Amino acid sequence: MLIGLLPVEGVAGADMDALEAFVTRHYGCATRRLPDLAMPADGYDAHRSQYEATALLKAALLVRPADVDRLLVVTDKDIFIPMLTFIFGQAQVEGPTALLSLARLKQEFYGMTGRRDLMLERAHKEIVHELGHTFGLVHCQDRQCAMALSINVTNIDIKRDSLCGGCARNLAGRLEALGW
Amino acid sequence: MNSTWRILVVDDEVAMRESLAAWLREDGYVVDGAASGREAVEMARAAPYDIYFLDLKMPPGIGGIETMIEIRKLQPEATVVIITAYATVDTAINALKEGAQEYMVKPCNPEEISLFVKRTIEVKNLQRENQYLRQKLTRHYSFQDIISKNAAMHAIFELVKEVASQRSTVLIQGASGTGKELVARALHEAGGRASRPFVGVSCAALAETLLESELFGHEKGAFTGAVARKRGKFEVAGGGSIFLDEIGDISPKLQMDLLRVLQERRFFRLGGTEEIPMEARIIAATNRNLQEAVERGDFREDLFYRLNVINIRLPSLCERREDIPLLVNHFIERLALEAGKQVRDVSKPALKLLMDHDWPGNVRELENTVERAIVTARSATLDVADFDFLAQSPRGGAKWNAPDGMSLAEIEKHAVESVLDRTGGNIKLASEILGVDRSTLYAMVRRHNIPR
Numbered sequence: 001m002l003i004g005l006l007p008v009e010g011v012a013g014a015d016m017d018a019l020e021a022f023v024t025r026h027y028g029c030a031t032r033r034l035p036d037l038a039m040p041a042d043g044y045d046a047h048r049s050q051y052e053a054t055a056l057l058k059a060a061l062l063v064r065p066a067d068v069d070r071l072l073v074v075t076d077k078d079i080f081i082p083m084l085t086f087i088f089g090q091a092q093v094e095g096p097t098a099l100l101s102l103a104r105l106k107q108e109f110y111g112m113t114g115r116r117d118l119m120l121e122r123a124h125k126e127i128v129h130e131l132g133h134t135f136g137l138v139h140c141q142d143r144q145c146a147m148a149l150s151i152n153v154t155n156i157d158i159k160r161d162s163l164c165g166g167c168a169r170n171l172a173g174r175l176e177a178l179g180w
Numbered sequence: 181m182n183s184t185w186r187i188l189v190v191d192d193e194v195a196m197r198e199s200l201a202a203w204l205r206e207d208g209y210v211v212d213g214a215a216s217g218r219e220a221v222e223m224a225r226a227a228p229y230d231i232y233f234l235d236l237k238m239p240p241g242i243g244g245i246e247t248m249i250e251i252r253k254l255q256p257e258a259t260v261v262i263i264t265a266y267a268t269v270d271t272a273i274n275a276l277k278e279g280a281q282e283y284m285v286k287p288c289n290p291e292e293i294s295l296f297v298k299r300t301i302e303v304k305n306l307q308r309e310n311q312y313l314r315q316k317l318t319r320h321y322s323f324q325d326i327i328s329k330n331a332a333m334h335a336i337f338e339l340v341k342e343v344a345s346q347r348s349t350v351l352i353q354g355a356s357g358t359g360k361e362l363v364a365r366a367l368h369e370a371g372g373r374a375s376r377p378f379v380g381v382s383c384a385a386l387a388e389t390l391l392e393s394e395l396f397g398h399e400k401g402a403f404t405g406a407v408a409r410k411r412g413k414f415e416v417a418g419g420g421s422i423f424l425d426e427i428g429d430i431s432p433k434l435q436m437d438l439l440r441v442l443q444e445r446r447f448f449r450l451g452g453t454e455e456i457p458m459e460a461r462i463i464a465a466t467n468r469n470l471q472e473a474v475e476r477g478d479f480r481e482d483l484f485y486r487l488n489v490i491n492i493r494l495p496s497l498c499e500r501r502e503d504i505p506l507l508v509n510h511f512i513e514r515l516a517l518e519a520g521k522q523v524r525d526v527s528k529p530a531l532k533l534l535m536d537h538d539w540p541g542n543v544r545e546l547e548n549t550v551e552r553a554i555v556t557a558r559s560a561t562l563d564v565a566d567f568d569f570l571a572q573s574p575r576g577g578a579k580w581n582a583p584d585g586m587s588l589a590e591i592e593k594h595a596v597e598s599v600l601d602r603t604g605g606n607i608k609l610a611s612e613i614l615g616v617d618r619s620t621l622y623a624m625v626r627r628h629n630i631p632r
Contacts, residue, residue: 138208
């Protein structure tokens with residue numbers, strides 16, 4: 001299995017290094033860092049001062065190399081879908097692409113002193129969550145499982161960066177079926 | 181499992197439609213999108229959805245409200261959420277008035293939409309469960325479950341079908357164990373009241389004052405111990421049915437109160453001043469001969485006629501002996517499964533024994549007998565030996581003579597006393613041994629002043 005990491009312009013290189021190291025460690029598979037993705041012209045909504053997740057996912061799909069099995073797109077911009085005020089990330093369930101925003105994982109977003117370690121910890125959990133969706137996992141009722149739905153950072157902080165027993169078995173079965 | 185729930189997102193804006201659908205799919209729901217109201221209605225017609233998210237404004241064609249009205253015609257129980265970016269009080273009121281369960285202004289907080297969907301699915305799960313249990317109950321009390329090939333019983337089934345939808349009071353008369361409650365439930369289930377409550381009250385099991393409060397409810401402070409207002413069975417039954425079992429055992433005062441309710445179709449809670457309309461249908465039952473009770477002056481004649489608008493008299497099991505094989509097989513099928521035993525059949529000699537037996541406790545006694553035989557059975561076919569306990573009872577093989585000068589009432593008293601003594605006062609066990617239901621046994625205890 002090959003997981004590609006695609007930073008959207010603006011994400012700090014050091015943060016991407018840390019996230020790539022986590023993905024390699026967590027999944028024990030090969031990773032490939034792709035060149036920064038330019039923000040698509042239709043991605044920014046001036047009225048909401050946010051970036052539209054769907055536009056980013058579409059732009060990412062256009063540059064996904066054919067041999068990359070799963071593509072993790074990372075942005076430090078605050079993202080949304082039209083129905084919701086914000087989202088932490090979005091993924092195609094059983095599809096190749098997942099998107100993660102670091103904006104609301106940072107303490108600074110809430111007017112607090114920045115803590116990079118906490119931001120990365122949250123990002124790890126959300127990477128397992130969003131990539132979990134691409135493997136076909138859906139939200140889990142176990143609040144500590146990485147697949148639990150998070151609608152605020154407190155929800156994320158309760159979670160672990162790993163899956164509960166049920167989701168882990170489900171993932172193993174799905175990966176085996178895919179030959180990964 | 182969320183994957184059993186289907187959601188349709190209807191919006192002409194593709195980004196809105198696809199992104200909301202993708203977000204909901206992460207919860208495991210099956211989510212489809214429609215670009216217009218017309219497409220949504222066609223999709224709903226082809227395969228219904230559980231929740232519809234409809235955008236209020238969808239040019240061209242039909243808008244969200246019109247789409248909702250069309251979908252409701254196809255699927256009255258569907259949950260519809262109207263979403264809009266241009267919220268006004270008027271549109272919100274209009275959407276809710278037309279039947280939308282929720283009105284959401286986009287963009288909304290993820291928490292809001294997530295909680296709404298979760299709560300809606302919880303309610304739908306309960307509705308499914310309720311529907312399943314109702315179907316199970318309907319099957320249980322359907323005519324098919326009152327097993328009989330007896331002509332008199334079939335005439336009763338026809339009568340029940342005929343009068344089920346009417347409001348007229350029904351009086352069911354029959355000995356203990358003949359299935360009076362089963363017929364009452366069949367009356368309820370076969371009529372237009374099936375979706376409303378069926379409330380049963382055993383009049384013999386409660387003391388007069390308790391029964392009064394049980395039937396009519398009471399206000400806070402109506403009597404010592406009335407710490408809060410309580411709704412009575414008439415109120416709880418609403419537009420459903422109220423089943424008054426052992427009606428022949430109620431006190432003269434309650435007879436009068438009941439007559440008033442039947443005449444005026446309204447009542448007061450105990451200690452209350454608010455008049456409450458009585459909408460429930462009354463089904464009364466008794467194992468006593470009410471006509472004789474009227475002649476003796478024990479039961480009000482006017483109440484008897486009010487109750488006896490439609491009369492159903494259930495035959496005893498002895499009057500329908502041809503049903504015994506059918507009933508035995510039915511009980512074996514059901515009770516062996518419940519007891520986890522491999523019993524499947526009954527031998528011919530054993531069946532003859534059961535056919536020849538007198539069944540004073542009627543179908544209930546037969547059921548208890550089969551159950552007891554199943555519990556101790558060692559093979560898949562019940563044989564005569566499995567029913568040995570029948571021969572040990574006085575009414576078995578050996579001839580039993582009543583002591584000289586002893587009336588039937590005295591024999592009944594001795595029988596009840598003796599069984600209660602043997603069971604250490606355990607009413608449930610005693611009622612099973614005597615082959616009567618508990619309310620009947622309570623009535624006997626009271627009638628004979630047997631100390632407990």
